[in-house]
Amino acid sequence: SRSISLAVIPGDGIGPEVVAQGLKVLTAVLPQDAKLETKEYDLGAKRWHATGDLLTDEDTAALKTHDAILLGAIGDPSVPSGVLERGLLLKLRFLFDHYVNLRPSRLLPNTATPLAGDPSIDFVVVREGTEGPYTGNGGSLRTGTPAEVATEVSVNTAYGVERVVRDAYERAKARPRKKLTLVHKTNVLVFAGKLWKDTFDRVGKEYPEVTTDYMHVDAATIYMVNDPARFDVIVTDNLFGDIITDLAAAVSGGIGLAASGNVNPTRDFPSMFEPVHGSAPDIAGTGKADPAATIRSVALLLEHLGFTAEAARIEEAVTADVTARDGSPRTTSEIGDAIAARVAG
Numbered sequence: 001s002r003s004i005s006l007a008v009i010p011g012d013g014i015g016p017e018v019v020a021q022g023l024k025v026l027t028a029v030l031p032q033d034a035k036l037e038t039k040e041y042d043l044g045a046k047r048w049h050a051t052g053d054l055l056t057d058e059d060t061a062a063l064k065t066h067d068a069i070l071l072g073a074i075g076d077p078s079v080p081s082g083v084l085e086r087g088l089l090l091k092l093r094f095l096f097d098h099y100v101n102l103r104p105s106r107l108l109p110n111t112a113t114p115l116a117g118d119p120s121i122d123f124v125v126v127r128e129g130t131e132g133p134y135t136g137n138g139g140s141l142r143t144g145t146p147a148e149v150a151t152e153v154s155v156n157t158a159y160g161v162e163r164v165v166r167d168a169y170e171r172a173k174a175r176p177r178k179k180l181t182l183v184h185k186t187n188v189l190v191f192a193g194k195l196w197k198d199t200f201d202r203v204g205k206e207y208p209e210v211t212t213d214y215m216h217v218d219a220a221t222i223y224m225v226n227d228p229a230r231f232d233v234i235v236t237d238n239l240f241g242d243i244i245t246d247l248a249a250a251v252s253g254g255i256g257l258a259a260s261g262n263v264n265p266t267r268d269f270p271s272m273f274e275p276v277h278g279s280a281p282d283i284a285g286t287g288k289a290d291p292a293a294t295i296r297s298v299a300l301l302l303e304h305l306g307f308t309a310e311a312a313r314i315e316e317a318v319t320a321d322v323t324a325r326d327g328s329p330r331t332t333s334e335i336g337d338a339i340a341a342r343v344a345g
């Protein structure tokens, strides 16, 4: 029988509320003979205020022993900007080599989109997760003076680019449309752009069944609004991926529905699944948060662990739930109950 050892990081703000619904649905969808063991980790603003700890060596050693991590949200207005993001969220992505940041977008029926007409959206962004300008490779000179100079260097290695590009080709090959678009800015970022484009073209020779396309990132934002149907799989660097996936969420039902996986495809480390949204401290505790993004992140988690049928059942249940929404108010936990009932039934 199959088993899952899951680390749970509820985190800050609405994190604990949405994670509770994710676990509810996970429990409901798993077959009787599958064993689920969860261990909660107290990480985030509260812990930092109480102890000054962000992520200790003991934390990472313990986290490493699990099959996967489910994370709610990290971030609180009482903590200076960047402290939790760098010291916790990004640190986990780097430590556990989450080089594939997977962010699917699918426009569900009965879902609000700011796009005109009847757009069709079903694409996945493969965002590089361990390099680019996120590496902290920068500094400032003459800090705080009118002559200050600040740099934030984007790091792109042949190794890092090739492995994420390869992963994106594999994902494109497995989808019906088999199309892969590289999004970058090769007209200005000439060195990194050349490495990405050359790698994309070279690896592409091994995937003759995959149709390829290249787009500058600024143009990609136009197409994502005017003609999102042209995208199937997108591969891009860490920062471009951060930006276009917020846009992707906004055009496909909002961040209340957007799921993500920080994936270590080699399985040397646990992958970590989290909603794209943040901790939303303004609505924490009000029961207004939509748990769908977290529940869909659980589906990505199951898919990653090989529970393909269960993952599909969750995606179907969320689709049915969203399709049936008529605007009558439901709490976070009522939505969780409804989706859990659908996956069980």
Ligand code: IPM
Residues within 6 Å of the ligand: 085, 086, 089, 090, 242, 276
């Ligand atoms: C995201 C977030 C993070 C990122 C922040 C909170 C560090 O915006 O997951 O998209 O930039 O990756």
Ligand code: MN
Residues within 6 Å of the ligand: 242, 243, 246
């Ligand atoms: Mn982001």
